Amino acid sequence: MFLVNSFLKGGGGGGGGGGGLGGGLGNVLGGLISGAGGGGGGGGGGGGGGGGGGGGGTAMRILGGVISAISEAAAQYNPEPPDMEVSATELMNILNKVVTRHPDLKTDGFGIDTCRSMVAVMDSDTTGKLGFEEFKYLWNNIKRWQAIYKQFDTDRSGTICSSELPGAFEAAGFHLNEHLYNMIIRRYSDESGNMDFDNFISCLVRLDAMFRAFKSLDKDGTGQIQVNIQEVRTPILGYGVFLPT
Structure with missing residues (x-):
């Protein structure tokens, strides 16, 4: 969950490559939400509210899929135990x-x-x-x-x-x-x-x-x-x- 939260928060302005990666994915997800909403609104003309809502729903489903994929990968991560023996x-x-x-x-x-x-x-x-x-x-x-x-x-x-x-x-x-x-x-x-x-x-x-x-x-x-x-x-x-x- 720490990994997911870092991505969604855009790395919290973190330093180095980790912060940049988090920021990049956060911006992409934000763009998906705002871009899809805007596209739906434009297509709907005067009734843009409904179109925007539909586009926003699509983006949220994409976001949910990304979160689920990250959560599943994190849950399945099972590192090898460190070698605690001395030859x-x-x-x-x-x-x-x-x-x-x-x-x-x-x-x-x-x-x-x-x-x-x-x-x-x-x-x-x-x-x-x-x-x-x-x-x-x-x-x-x-x-x-x-x-x-x-x-x-x-x-x-x-x-x-x-x-x-x-x-x-x-x-x-x-x-x-x-x-x-x-x-x-x-x-x-x-x-x-x-x-x-x-x-x-x-x-x-x-x-x-x-x-x-x-x-x-x-x-x-x-x-x-x-x-x-x-x-x-x-x-x-x-x-x-x-x-x-």
Whole structure:
């Protein structure tokens, strides 16, 4: 109805092409009404009132037909829903655009394999992409972890060194023992023990998924679980953390 009203009002003097189109159609419809009425009046001579009325009726029928056609087209318009899913490639492009705006974050950039791994971990419905809620959850975490990364990079090197790592992980909500920290450093840090931003985020995404999987099994909140292999596989596979077969 907004479309119809805009046309009939002649675009309301709107700016640009939209106003011109509305004005053009409004003028044409006005011309049909006035022109047909005038023609009927001229043909009727002294009894022009009747002729004018007949011409006006014809114009109104034309106008009614135009309105009906526009209304029907508007009612049948069914646009495709927007793509609300994020693929690994799209995630990579988004994250790399973000880090280019933060030169204080040392990183080689997010590679496609890293982003595929992150999507697999977060893809709870196994579509191969991140849905809206999945991406929102990840994005909010990344913003929070970025602030923690900067906070615990006390020497402003742009990386998190091995001595800074425990504090950063605890601030993110992950309390690990020394053995796990050593494993993480060997996996995600360079030969000097420094972890750059993309490895920091990649590691935390996996930790978050594993912690959520564990909590889903820890029904009574004791911090301990006793399960068989099938009970472990179900929630862990649901969070994209795959166990070896």
